[in-house]
């Protein structure tokens with residue numbers, strides 16, 4: 001296997017004859033933020049459980065920090081911080097005491113644990129709520145405490161299952177910022193699962209699109225666009241008057257152009273496999289036309305998501321357009 005900090009090869013998990021994860025191969029580099037993006041039931045949590053050694057794969061191999069999670073789950077647990085989507089704390093205990101309790105479970109000496117806990121609580125923005133009982137924390141505060149909780153054992157990798165679930169937009173921004181900051185400052189590798197495409201797009205170096213247990217595509221947004229849209233990765237929008245048949249025909253004949261959509265008598269979208277805005281502008285200017293707008297529209301994860309998850313997604317995903 002190559003040197004990724006998370007290495008997954010041909011991983012399959014079958015429940016009741018149905019594959020929850022189906023031949024997944026993935027390599028995540030040290031220091032990366034990787035987003036596992038997929039609708040409910042795609043197999044994200046099952047993949048995470050296998051990485052943590054909590055569920056045995058039906059077949060395939062996986063290593064985290066060079067360790068086989070299936071054979072040595074406790075070794076993996078020492079080096080990986082896991083934030084589940086339904087995190088729970090001892091409600092009657094303060095944020096600080098919850099962290100100290102986790103530290104004791106991980107065998108961290110008391111003095112060191114206190115030092116780390118105070119520092120982490122400040123870092124995640126809970127400096128004012130250190131002694132407050134977690135039963136009185138908001139969902140966003142609990143999520144921040146969850147991050148502090150996974151960081152107290154100084155893991156090399158953190159795995160976050162839907163880290164922004166149930167948090168308001170401002171809280172989401174703060175949590176994402178915090179994850180990015182931790183990744184940059186401490187060089188921690190982050191694997192996060194989400195079905196919130198806009199959030200994932202904001203902080204992830206790479207994204208994997210996961211549907212029905214299969215990885216449909218992976219890469220940064222740019223390369224995903226290329227993989228998923230092939231010949232139509234770019235749309236160049238043109239508003240010009242008049243758009244003569246001759247001009248339209250000449251545009252259509254350009255090698256890079258795959259299709260032209262007519263939006264009105266003076267407005268078109270030209271679907272291209274690469275950005276040829278200058279070439280199109282030059283060609284149009286050869287005609288006697290009044291060009292009022294020429295601009296490039298890129299596909300974002302939004303379009304990718306709709307293309308792949310349309311009809312397979314629950315409605316709440318489409319509602320989340322932050």
Ligand SMILES: Nc1ncnc2c1ncn2[C@@H]1O[C@H](COP(=O)(O)OP(=O)(O)OP(=O)(O)O)[C@@H](O)[C@H]1O
Pocket residue numbers: 015016019020038039040041042043044045046047
């Ligand atoms: N213990 C289990 N027994 C049987 N089927 C299971 C079990 N755990 C998961 N599954 C099935 O495996 C599939 C993948 O579920 P999984 O929870 O991994 O998806 P997910 O992408 O994490 O979705 P969500 O966002 O809803 O948590 C689903 O069809 C689910 O019903």
